[in-house]
Structure formats: C-alpha cells, structure tokens
Amino acid sequence: MAGLADISGSIAAHPPDARVSAAGAPAPALLDVRGLSLAFKTANGELPVIRDISFSVISGERVGIVGESGCGKTVTGLSLLRLLPARSVRLTGQILFEGRDLAVLSAREMRAVRGREIAMIFQEPMSALDPVFTVGDQISEAYRAHFPVDRKEGRERAIAALAGVGIPAPERRCDDYPHQLSGGMRQRVMIAMALICKPKLLIADEPTTALDVTVQSQITDLLQRLSERTGTALLFISHDLGVVAETCTRMITMYAGEVVEDAPVDDVLIKPRHPYTSGLLRSLPRLSARRSVLPSIPGRVPSLQAMPPGCRFQPRCTHAADRCAAPQALAELSRLHRVRCCRASEIALPGTVNP
Amino acid sequence: MTIADGATRPETPQGPILTVRNLRVLFPTREGKDTVKAVDGVDFDVRAGETFGIIGESGSGKTTLARALVSLIAPTEGQILHDGLDPATLRGAAFRAHRRDYQIVFQDPNAALNPRMTILDSVIEPAEIMRDGSDESRRKAGFAVLARVGLPRELASRYPHQLSGGQKQRVNIARVLMLRPKVIVCDEVVAALDVSIRGDILNLFADLQREFNLTYVFITHDIAVVSHISDRIAVTYLGRLMEVGAAAGVIERPLHPYTEALLSAEPVPLPSTLRTNRRIMLEGEIPSPVAPPSGCRFRTRCPAAQARCAEEVPAWRQLKPGHWVACHFSTTDGPPSRDTNTLETNAFGRTK
Numbered sequence: 001m002a003g004l005a006d007i008s009g010s011i012a013a014h015p016p017d018a019r020v021s022a023a024g025a026p027a028p029a030l031l032d033v034r035g036l037s038l039a040f041k042t043a044n045g046e047l048p049v050i051r052d053i054s055f056s057v058i059s060g061e062r063v064g065i066v067g068e069s070g071c072g073k074t075v076t077g078l079s080l081l082r083l084l085p086a087r088s089v090r091l092t093g094q095i096l097f098e099g100r101d102l103a104v105l106s107a108r109e110m111r112a113v114r115g116r117e118i119a120m121i122f123q124e125p126m127s128a129l130d131p132v133f134t135v136g137d138q139i140s141e142a143y144r145a146h147f148p149v150d151r152k153e154g155r156e157r158a159i160a161a162l163a164g165v166g167i168p169a170p171e172r173r174c175d176d177y178p179h180q181l182s183g184g185m186r187q188r189v190m191i192a193m194a195l196i197c198k199p200k201l202l203i204a205d206e207p208t209t210a211l212d213v214t215v216q217s218q219i220t221d222l223l224q225r226l227s228e229r230t231g232t233a234l235l236f237i238s239h240d241l242g243v244v245a246e247t248c249t250r251m252i253t254m255y256a257g258e259v260v261e262d263a264p265v266d267d268v269l270i271k272p273r274h275p276y277t278s279g280l281l282r283s284l285p286r287l288s289a290r291r292s293v294l295p296s297i298p299g300r301v302p303s304l305q306a307m308p309p310g311c312r313f314q315p316r317c318t319h320a321a322d323r324c325a326a327p328q329a330l331a332e333l334s335r336l337h338r339v340r341c342c343r344a345s346e347i348a349l350p351g352t353v354n355p
Numbered sequence: 356m357t358i359a360d361g362a363t364r365p366e367t368p369q370g371p372i373l374t375v376r377n378l379r380v381l382f383p384t385r386e387g388k389d390t391v392k393a394v395d396g397v398d399f400d401v402r403a404g405e406t407f408g409i410i411g412e413s414g415s416g417k418t419t420l421a422r423a424l425v426s427l428i429a430p431t432e433g434q435i436l437h438d439g440l441d442p443a444t445l446r447g448a449a450f451r452a453h454r455r456d457y458q459i460v461f462q463d464p465n466a467a468l469n470p471r472m473t474i475l476d477s478v479i480e481p482a483e484i485m486r487d488g489s490d491e492s493r494r495k496a497g498f499a500v501l502a503r504v505g506l507p508r509e510l511a512s513r514y515p516h517q518l519s520g521g522q523k524q525r526v527n528i529a530r531v532l533m534l535r536p537k538v539i540v541c542d543e544v545v546a547a548l549d550v551s552i553r554g555d556i557l558n559l560f561a562d563l564q565r566e567f568n569l570t571y572v573f574i575t576h577d578i579a580v581v582s583h584i585s586d587r588i589a590v591t592y593l594g595r596l597m598e599v600g601a602a603a604g605v606i607e608r609p610l611h612p613y614t615e616a617l618l619s620a621e622p623v624p625l626p627s628t629l630r631t632n633r634r635i636m637l638e639g640e641i642p643s644p645v646a647p648p649s650g651c652r653f654r655t656r657c658p659a660a661q662a663r664c665a666e667e668v669p670a671w672r673q674l675k676p677g678h679w680v681a682c683h684f685s686t687t688d689g690p691p692s693r694d695t696n697t698l699e700t701n702a703f704g705r706t707k
Contacts, residue, residue: 266627280551286623291584296555
C-alpha cells in the first residue's frame with residue numbers, strides 16, 4: 001500500500017451493489033455474524049447488552065452501523081474481536097470469519113486474527129496510541145507481531161504505511177511521538193497501523209468523531225480509497241448518518257441492542273422501512289427549512305434493566321399498534337433489505353429525499 | 356419573580372446589543388516565551404433579538420470568544436460593549452448586577468452541574484446569588500422554569516447523575532433563564548447530544564427566544580445546526596473572522612474560500628445519485644495560534660492562495676449589503692477560482 005497518489009479528487013458514486021454478482025448469485029460472506037448476544041455479568045445477575053445480532057459483510061464491502069448512544073454499536077464492534085474481558089461478559093452466537101467461528105477460538109488463536117485478519121481503529125487516537133513510543137515503533141510492532149521480520153524491515157514498512165495514508169515526510173514523522181502529531185495525523189497513524197498487515201476487515205469505531213469536519217472528510221475519503229484499492233472490507237460505526245451515507249455502501253441501524261434495519265445505503269435514505277431509521281434521518285437539521293420546528297424522536301433509549309418486552313422501539317414509535325407488543329423478528333423485505341418491524345410493509349416512512 | 360413576567364418586557368429597539376471592536380485575547384504559553392493568539396482582531400455586532408451563529412473548527416478561538424462576550428475572560432485589547440456599556444468599567448455590585456443580563460450555557464451538560472446539588476438547588480442558585488426574592492418565591496420560580504424547559508416536577512429533587520444528557524442540558528437552560536437574561540451565549544450546547552434529541556433542544560431554544568425576546572450567540576462547529584437556527588452567521592478561522600452575513604447568504608452563496616470548503620466538507624445524507632460530488636478537499640489542519648501564517652491566516656490551506664496572500668492581511672470588505680468578507684480575491688459572485696456555472700449547488704443548496 002505504497003504511495004497514495006491523489007486524495008484530492010471527487011468521490012466516486014457508490015459502486016453497483018457488490019452483494020449480487022452478475023449472475024445473481026449472492027457473494028460468499030467474509031464475516032457472517034449469527035445470533036450474537038452479549039451480556040455483562042454484574043453483582044445483580046446478567047445484564048443483556050446486545051441481543052441476537054445477525055448480519056454479514058462481504059469482501060470489499062463498506063458497512064455502516066448507526067444508532068443513538070447506548071444502542072450497542074461499540075459493544076458489537078468490540079465483541080467481534082472479543083476485546084471485552086471474558087470474565088465479565090457472556091458471549092453467545094457465532095462470529096463466522098471466512099467460515100471460522102471466532103467466538104470459540106482460544107486466546108492464542110484470537111491474537112493471530114487481531115491485527116492480521118481483522119483490525120480496528122478507535123474514536124480517540126490519542127488514547128489508543130502509547131505516548132512513550134514513537135509512532136514508527138508502534139506501527140512496526142503491529143507488523144512484527146504477525147510477520148518474522150527484523151527491526152530494519154519493520155521500520156521500512158512503517159514508513160511505507162505512513163506514506164500510504166498521506167503523511168508528508170514519513171521518514172521523519174516515523175520518529176515522532178504521538179503528542180507531536182495533530183488529531184488528524186494521529187488518526188492517519190492509527191489507520192496505517194491497522195492496515196499494515198493488509199487485514200481483510202477493518203472495524204472503525206467513530207473514527208472521525210473527534211475530528212473537525214474538514215479533517216473528517218480527509219479521513220473518510222482516505223478510508224474509502226484504501227478500501228476500494230486494497231479490497232479491505234470496512235465496518236464503520238458512527239452516530240453520524242451523513243458520514244455513513246457518504247462512506248458506506250450498506251447501513252445497519254441498531255436500536256436498544258438489536259439490529260432493526262439492514263439495507264443498501266441509497267435504498268434506506270430514500271425509503272427507510274423502520275420508524276426508528278426514519279426518525280433518525282428526519283431529525284437531521286439539514287432537511288428542515290431554516291428556523292422551522294425540527295422533528296425529533298420522543299423519549300429516549302430504554303435502559304438495559306427495563307427493556308420493553310415486545311418491540312423495543314414501541315414506546316417511542318408513532319406507528320405503534322397492538323401487534324407491536326409482541327417480540328419482533330428481523331424479517332426480509334427483499335434479499336437486500338431486512339427490517340425488524342411487523343408494520344414495515346403497511347406504513348410509508350419518509351427518508352431524506354422529498355421531505 | 357415569575358417566568359411569566361418575561362412576556363411583558365418591553366421590546367428592545369433594534370440596535371446592537373453586543374458590540375465587539377478589535378477584540379484580541381492572548382494567552383501566554385507555559386514557558387512564557389510565546390503567546391497564543393486565541394482571538395486576534397475581531398469586529399462584529401449582534402443585534403437585539405437575533406440569533407448570531409459563530410462557526411469554526413477547533414482552535415479557531417470560538418470558546419475564548421464566547422467567554423469574553425460574557426466577561427469570563429478579560430479582553431487583552433479592544434472592547435466588548437453590552438448595549439453600549441463596557442462591563443470592564445464596572446466594579447463590584449454594579450458589575451454583578453449588570454452581568455446577569457449576559458449569560459452562557461456550556462458544551463458539557465455534566466460538567467456544568469454540581470453533582471452534589473439537587474436539580475432544583477442548582478436551578479435556584481443563580482437567583483440566590485442575586486438575592487432575588489425570598490426562599491419561597493425562588494422555589495416557586497425554580498419549579499416554573501423547570502416546567503418551562505419541559506422537565507417534570509419530580510426531577511427537581513433528583514441529582515444530575517440520574518438525568519440523561521438532554522435533560523441535564525434543559526436544567527442548564529433553566530438555570531440561566533432564572534435570571535431572565537437579555538443575551539445567552541450558547542457554546543456548543545448540542546454537541547454532546549444525540550441527533551434524535553438535538554432537535555428538541557434546538558426547538559426549545561427557538562421557543563424561549565420568541566417568548567422572552569432573547570438574543571443568542573450560538574457557537575458551534577456543526578454547520579447544519581448553525582444554518583438552521585441563525586439569522587446571521589460569522590465564520591471564524593484561527594482567531595479572526597473570515598466572513599459575516601445573513602445565514603442564507605453565507606450558506607447558499609458563501610464569499611470566502613474557507614466557508615466554501617467548510618460547507619463542501621459537511622457530509623450529506625443523500626443517496627449517491629442526488630449528491631453533487633464537488634468536495635473541496637482542504638489539505639492539512641488548522642495551524643497553531645502561537646505562530647499564525649503571515650498575511651491571510653487561511654492561505655496555507657487555501658486552494659486559491661497567491662503571493663499577495665502571504666504579504667498582506669486581507670481587508671474586511673463589505674461586498675454585498677451586510678455581507679462582509681476577508682479575502683483579497685472574493686467578488687460578489689463568490690470566492691476566487693469558483694466555477695460560476697455551479698453557483699446554485701452546494702450541500703445546502705436545496706431549492707426553496
């Protein structure tokens with residue numbers, strides 16, 4: 001991944017849906033999450049955080065996970081790499097990565113996957129980097145943990161990786177400590193470190209939330225280009241629907257620890273099928289006439305201790321009916337569009353087009 | 356004193372309620388050798404009853420400016436006039452009595468509330484400090500403002516950790532309303548809130564403005580928020596203003612290349628087929644305010660920079676009525692090097 005030639009051009013439109021090949025056969029999944037649930041073990045018993053999460057990511061795909069804070073986005077990302085301490089959580093379900101179930105791997109086998117097959121970047125690059133080592137050391141360490149190369153080659157690879165994420169004068173920057181870099185540079189360093197082993201999947205948890213909008217666009221553009229060029233699939237966790245709309249090809253909406261909608265980005269922006277997705281899209285100020293009253297979603301995400309028994313969104317939903325008191329299944333509306341709402345086919349919900 | 360009094364307050368004449376003249380706020384660095392030029396020569400007026408939006412990236416001096424506007428930081432140079440009066444000339448009781456009219460709501464709703472005080476105690480504390488009314492009347496007024504910001508009565512006896520972020524921000528709004536200020540400076544007040552409740556809080560601000568004839572200075576990095584609620588918008592960069600004008604003008608037909616780039620960087624939740632794809636990618640990040648670039652501060656990242664930009668600080672020019680810009684090369688058609696054929700399409704250029 002040497003030489004990122006040009007990061008200043010315009011962003012290409014989303015490629016045609018990669019999930020269906022020309023022959024119409026579904027592509028095999030790189031990551032296939034099936035019925036993933038996670039509970040925190042507390043003094044008062046188990047506290048379920050995410051429930052029955054199922055989705056898949058195919059090679060080269062960019063999938064966004066959106067939702068309010070407290071919806072389980074971050075926990076989902078962390079549990080895919082089993083980064084939560086095993087003694088305080090209970091994980092059930094399957095995390096099939098190229099057919100292998102990560103949920104049952106030993107700690108040692110799991111370490112071989114982290115960074116090599118699946119890498120992750122976090123919201124706050126400063127706390128993810130070690131302040132007492134140079135960024136070159138840290139990037140090189142990520143490579144040398146998986147490949148038997150000497151320090152010299154590790155350093156050369158680190159320099160090439162820094163160049164690949166558009167850091168000027170990488171030979172010099174390689175010897176800088178994290179505090180000597182700006183926020184945007186630090187996030188580039190994180191991306192360089194994450195991609196140095198050419199992982200097949202990159203999980204990015206709010207990678208641009210701490211950055212300014214002009215730097216945010218540089219970073220999302222970089223992620224998109226790297227993913228297109230190297231074929232690395234991207235799982236992009238964000239509360240910002242605009243960023244997901246521009247960066248991803250598919251969007252998964254989470255609410256109260258469940259997947260409530262999963263669809264191609266363009267479809268869901270035009271025609272969301274879950275009232276929660278529609279509510280999130282409608283509450284973006286950009287879509288309302290200046291100084292008009294902004295739509296919002298009444299109420300708040302239910303607490304983990306007091307989940308409604310049926311549809312978890314029902315107490316806040318303006319379309320709730322009697323049937324919503326029963327638990328809802330994530331049903332297929334079409335091969336590419338799944339939604340957890342029994343009324344999905346009978347209600348018309350506004351998206352971001354034609355307000 | 357009850358909240359209802361606010362409605363009967365006489366209309367303020369349409370003059371500047373805040374006047375900022377050549378404001379500079381400098382801080383020494385820790386070693387004492389250099390100065391951080393947080394705000395470095397800023398002039399603007401805020402009219403009574405309007406919402407004046409200030410937008411900029413982190414490091415552009417927004418928060419320093421917010422604090423200076425309500426006398427929390429003294430200007431190093433220049434003046435801030437409150438309704439024609441310089442609060443720096445007031446002392447003691449006169450200063451305290453004056454500043455109740457100029458209040459601020461901060462970004463982090465958690466940090467702004469004392470975790471050991473109940474919500475009601477926090478809300479009536481400003482009135483206690485001002486010695487407004489009796490214990491009884493303050494409690495009554497406290498319940499009234501809590502109701503006005505949409506909080507149920509039973510929350511009054513709770514503590515901050517028992518409330519959600521949105522509720523806490525309502526409490527902070529209630530606190531400043533207790534003093535019935537004329538001006539509220541809002542420093543990133545919705546940045547910490549989820550998008551689903553952001554709308555509620557912004558709607559509340561709009562309702563309160565109508566009801567109490569408030570003037571807002573609304574400081575944010577969120578372009579969508581500032582363009583939604585503001586009458587006029589100022590764009591800051593590295594301690595200086597780049598552009599000031601009516602909200603519609605600045606957002607739909609910006610004059611400064613920085614504003615144009617900032618607008619184009621804003622992610623748009625539209626399907627790919629409806630997107631205009633004309634992002635202007637700025638290189639690098641905002642430079643250090645210790646040693647800002649010579650001439651135009653934006654020149655190091657400006658796609659249209661020329662030799663003159665390094666030598667000469669751009670004049671503050673009024674190119675259209677009420678629309679000011681600090682760029683040598685902007686014309687009434689817009690920023691330099693801008694393709695005039697695509698004038699109508701930026702991220703916010705929806706047809707109205």
